[in-house]
Amino acid sequence: xxxxxxxxxxxxxxxxxxxxxxxxxxxxxxxxxxxxxxxxxxxxxxxxxxxxxxxxxxxxxxxxxxxxxxxxxxxxxxxxxxxxxxxxxxxxxxxxxxxxxxxxxxxxxxxxxxxxxxxxxxxxxxxxxxxxxxxxxxxxxxxxxxxxxxxxxxxxxxxxxxxxxxxxxxxxxxxxxxxxxxxxxxxxxxxxxxxxxxx
Numbered sequence: 001x002x003x004x005x006x007x008x009x010x011x012x013x014x015x016x017x018x019x020x021x022x023x024x025x026x027x028x029x030x031x032x033x034x035x036x037x038x039x040x041x042x043x044x045x046x047x048x049x050x051x052x053x054x055x056x057x058x059x060x061x062x063x064x065x066x067x068x069x070x071x072x073x074x075x076x077x078x079x080x081x082x083x084x085x086x087x088x089x090x091x092x093x094x095x096x097x098x099x100x101x102x103x104x105x106x107x108x109x110x111x112x113x114x115x116x117x118x119x120x121x122x123x124x125x126x127x128x129x130x131x132x133x134x135x136x137x138x139x140x141x142x143x144x145x146x147x148x149x150x151x152x153x154x155x156x157x158x159x160x161x162x163x164x165x166x167x168x169x170x171x172x173x174x175x176x177x178x179x180x181x182x183x184x185x186x187x188x189x190x191x192x193x194x195x196x197x198x199x
Contacts, residue, residue, distance in 0.1 A: 007138045010131070012194045014142025020118040021150040022180075022187040027118030031150060032176060034109045041155035042148070043102045044109060047091060049144025051113055052122050055084050056140040059123045060133050080123050081114075088114040118147060153183060 020026045027048070034044045059080050067073050092110055095103040103110065113119060122143045126136035157179050166175050 007135065009194055010135055010138050011142040011145075014139050015146040015149060016187060016190040017192075017194055018143075019146040019150060019187050020121060020143050021147055022184040024118075024121070025184075026121045027116050027147060029112060030109045030116060031147075031154065032180070034106060035151050035154040035158055037105070038152065038155045038159075039102070040105045041151040043099075043106055045144070045148030045151040047095070047106070047110065048113055048116065048119065048147050049141070051084065051087050051091060051116075051119050052140040052144040052147075053137065054087050055080070055119055055123050056126060056136050058083050058087070060126065060136045063127050076124065076127075077120075080120060084119050084123070085114045118143070150183070150187075154180065157183065 014020075018024060021028065021031050030044050030048070035041050062079065062083070063073075063076060067076060067079070088111065091113070092103070095106070095110065122140050126139050129139070131139055158176065161175055161179060170178070
């Protein structure tokens with residue numbers, strides 16, 4: 001029961017309290033670039049979630065059973081980046097075959113998942129936080145769902161921004177960043193709530 005409670009706290013904290021986009025400010029490039037349309041936001045969010053889960057499933061055992069055992073921990077970043085790049089290339093080929101419209105809609109941002117610091121951050125932070133394999137997978141799922149939630153929320157806000165009459169100096173990127181900062185402030189308000197609920 002205690003283990004289940006811990007997994008729920010890890011999941012909800014990753015989605016709301018430690019949201020990688022809105023609280024840790026990782027993965028901002030696709031957040032700002034692909035959030036103009038809902039279907040592209042959902043596609044990017046699902047793709048990033050899949051890459052986070054698969055990357056964690058591959059990197060955690062490599063870190064624990066290979067790098068740590070052989071004393072090669074200093075190769076962590078290089079190896080993890082290579083693994084993530086390989087996974088993204090496989091995902092890109094799969095999307096091109098199964099969903100050409102989504103592949104075309106994501107455009108340049110799909111290969112950019114390779115350099116999405118949120119994916120690398122999740123894999124490294126799971127190890128730094130001392131999570132077990134199951135805890136790491138739950139954390140990655142929560143981070144991916146948090147990324148998806150941020151993308152969908154921001155997509156809705158951007159559609160409203162496009163319809164609004166905005167003063168000239170705030171049009172374009174300025175109002176987009178202001179809106180993102182307000183969402184970020186709202187998510188930071190979740191801090192401490194999850195732990196208190198499950199304490």
